[in-house]
Amino acid sequence: MRGADLINPALPDELLDDVIRRVGAGPGGGKRDLDACALVCRRWRRLERASRRSARLAASGERADEVLRLVAERFPALADVSVDERLTAAGVVGAVPRSRRPRQARPVHRTSPFRRRRRLPVASSAVHIAPFPLDQPAIDDGSERSCLTDVGLAHLARGCRGLEKLSLIWCSAISSTGLVRIAENCKNLTSLELQACYIGDPGLIAIGEGCKLLKNLNMRFVEGTTDEGLIGLVKSCGQSLVSLSVATCVWLTDASLSAVGSHCPNLEILSVESDRIRDDGVISIAKGCRQLKKLKLQCIGAGDEALDAIGLFCSLLESLSLNNFERFTDRSLSSIAKGCKNLTDLVLNDCQLLTDSSLEFVARNCKKLAQLKINGCQNMETAALEHIGRWCPGLLELSLIFCPRIQDSAFLEIGRGCSLLRTLYLVDCSRISDGALCHIAQGCKNLTELSIRRGYEIGDKALISVAENCKSLRELTLQFCERVSDAGLFAIAENCSLHKLNLCGCTLITDSGLTAIARGCPDLVFLDISVLRVVGDIALAEIGEGCPKLKEIALSHCPEVTDVGLGHLVRGCLQVESCQMVYCRQITSAGVATIISGCSRLKKLLVEEWKVSERTRRRAGPVLSFLCTGL
Template sequence: MRGADLINPALPDELLDDVIRRVGSGGAKRDLDACALVCRRWRRLERASRRSARLAASGERADEVVRLVAERFTALTEVSVDERLTAAAAASGSAPRSYRSGTLHIPNRIRRRRRLPLASNLTLHIAPFPLDQPVSDERTERSCLTDVGLTHLARGCRGLEKLSLVWCSAISSTGLVRIAENCKNLTSLDLQACFIGDPGLVAIGEGCKLLRKLNLRFVEGTTDEGLIGLVKNCGQSLVSLSVATCLWLTDASLHAVGSHCPNLEILSVESDRVQSVGIISIAKGCRQLKTLKLQCIGTGDDALDAIGSFCPLLEILSLNNFERFTDRSLTSIAKGCKNLTDLVLTDCQLLTDRSLEFVARNCKKLARLKINGCQSMESVALEHIGRWCPRLLELSLIFCPRIENSAFLEIGSGCSLLRTLHLIDCSRITDDALCHIAQGCKNLTELSIRRGYEVGDRALVSIAENCKSLRELTLQFCERVSDAGLSAIAENCPLHRLNLCGCHLITDTGLTAVARGCPDLVFLDMSVLRIVGDIALAEIGDGCPKLREIALSHCPEVTNVGLGHLVRGCLQLESCQMVYCRRITSSGVATVVSGCGRLKKVLVEEWKIENVVPDVVSEVMTK
């Protein structure tokens, strides 16, 4: 019978609670919100079943908001608070957005006045403003989460297991003490960029004996005493620790970690003050290490020799900016850490082909290799990888000027499982190298080439003929690539993401082929294509209905007409960048803004939005 309630009388609380929990287990916040709106009973049960919350720490009454959340959702076990988030971004689950002077958030009152059908969280970015500097005007000051709000959270959600406090600059040790007193089940704590003193960390160690994960990246206000006090009390349970860019960190802290954290599996350390003795303590005391990421300029071969000797379970190793790190220690690691699957070497200038040969011969499980700025390495290093590492899945080479085409003959022959290849600023790489890869690595799904000045159509044709699974392609400033190569890719590879920035030989013909051959395209960067015009945008609008992001900055031939065709077909569009397109006016911007209901971000020059949202522009201009 219409209007009759057939569910509530039949289902007891236990069954209805189970239904709501199953809805929540799929991660669909919108569905949970819908359940809460059915009736008061459903709202009560939904609140009691809610396990996670993501909150913005900035805005008016931040502490009050946290208090209300803690009172109404007492069963929360996972809370993430981020000062970089707006309330709208936290609710939508979008990525954090920095507060910048060139960023405009359009208030609802202006949307109603102008009657623009905008998305609820559209952001306009004005190009001429310094986008990397915060707004300093007093009117932009906002309240933040303080120890008061953290106290409400601690007392209201005593079952809390995971707590993330990112860039919450107004909290102190006082708030952490309250967490330690009330949340005894805490297993994960993220304090990135918080100003926390030693008493807070010591209290966490004393009160949270189950703590397994701790992030202290960019944490100021504490000293070695705080971390030492923490690990002395809960070091036995700790399995993951990240301490980066903390000026206070010294070997004393690492010695304590090595002494009290025998079960540590993941460690990330970035410090200019740490010496070899601290890393040696870690190696000897934390023999369960599986992931190790180090950026310690003061350490040398002795420290890494210890890693090779005492950490046989190591699987992921990242070594960055080691000025005293030579072939000797990487050879020791290769001999002792035979389970290595991921290796990142960044700016290790003293490494040569010899050490990578030992890695290849001893670490047969290697699946991901990234070499960045190691200028002493030559083609022989990669030849060894190709011969001895058949499980390689991902290879990234960044600014490796000595590596030549011959290396890729071995990679193509021996690494048939390769799925991802990044080549950035590798000046000696030509079409021959890519042909070797295409013929041997037919499972390739992602190819990124930046500033490949010797890479052209022959490489793309070979990729198109052999790598039918390619889904992501980046060809930034590959000046020899033309419509012929791009058309071959579009015909054979149904791309999802395509970046053609700076490929100045590409015309409307090439992009038309993409539009007709890649209907699942969701991302397109066609910036700095100076001879592409409205025909390309019209074809993209007709052929790529799933497109969510497009960048067409510095395209002088694109006009308002092309934008009109684009938005009529690309109804899923969320981001549009169109800076320095001289033939696009405020009318074109209005067309994009009013025609895309899901639009979240637009990057334009200031004068082009004066007629679209003039009140907002004048407001920013006064800052």
């Protein structure tokens, strides 16, 4: 019977609540489905609010504390909350930027309480809430913008006592007082992230004393505290800590790391970035935290003695990232290789004193190595990679950035020995040419992602070999590979169904090459054709017809593209969410309006400000990003 309610009378609250929770556990948090559930009736909305688990809140704006109070009252089951002062109304779903709101707002009809309640976004497993009054539209009256304070954090602590994860990002007005309230009320807190917050020692000490279940602590740009705060925290809850990250905190010294080593025996993940750390702090970590599995260090003051200790005591280590080390040599990396035989991921960034001998030790001892990234280690030559190819058959990802001494012959061994390789990144490797890529293509037929930036010696021969041998290739980046032409793209289009393609700066590419891609790669979702001087409207028309799944496109610095081409593009690519088109001299305000009107899912459009008409600005203000030309 039309209008009859056949569900509510039959389902008790407990069963309906279980249904809503299962909907929220779907892909992407089941956001759209939860939206629909909350709009069925008041009962469903009440149950959905009571079961909501996560929220992402903007912390800047008028009455931010009041908004957090209302959120805590309406959604008491929140367990995962992220508060970010960098977010504005423009960064929140469904909101309008303050700077572009009309001066005069439409009146709110007080006769309908339901209409007032709907001003708060509802029904999302990951809520996005703008910090404006819930019953009034925000008016840009020129007043100074406020932000979240300890008062709002206290409201959250009292209203959501089951809080498990809390992230405070750039909340500049939060102090120790707010963290003390969290510690007093949220005993189940397991994860805390503090980024660019001015937190004092009492706040960290209180978290340690009140949150005995804390497992994950992430601090970045945290000012106002000293070693005393972190030491007090780990003394109280160090037994439960599993993950700790402390980055760019000027107060961090060896004293803190010594306390971590003494009180955190179960620590498995550690990331430390500090110029004040010396050998003693790292040695204390190695001796006390023998369960470490993932370690990231950026400690200019540490050297061989510190890394020797890691190799001696951290035998369970699986992932190691060493960044900007100026003092350690082959000696300590060989110690790590001999002691950490379970190593699967290794990152070496700007480690100037390392030579080929280092990677020989790693290759011979760490045969489980699956991911290797070498960035700016200028003393490493061809022999380093040859050792990896001979001894590490399980290698899945290889990244070489600014390695000017490595030559093509190194990839002969990689192709022979690393048949499972799936991802290859080559950036600023000036001596690598077509021969290297041919070796890889012939031996690594499972390659799915190939990224080459500024490969001035890479041309069509390499691309044709990759196309003929690597049929599973899905992501291809060829930035400023000036020898690649349409012939290479013809081979790729014929043999590989790409999902992502970046051709930025490949100046020999024409409409013919992009036409082949459009016809051969219908599943393309990302395309960058920036700085292609001769590509024009024909290519855009073919892309519009052949790539209906396209979501992101960049066509900046394309002087031959016009408004006509954009019209053809948007008629077929209805899924576009992001578009960049600066310095396209033949695109006018009409073309910008075409993109706005034709792409209903558009979230970001980067364009020169003078090309945007007032009508387009009013219609699509939140999605517009303007190139800064005043610098």
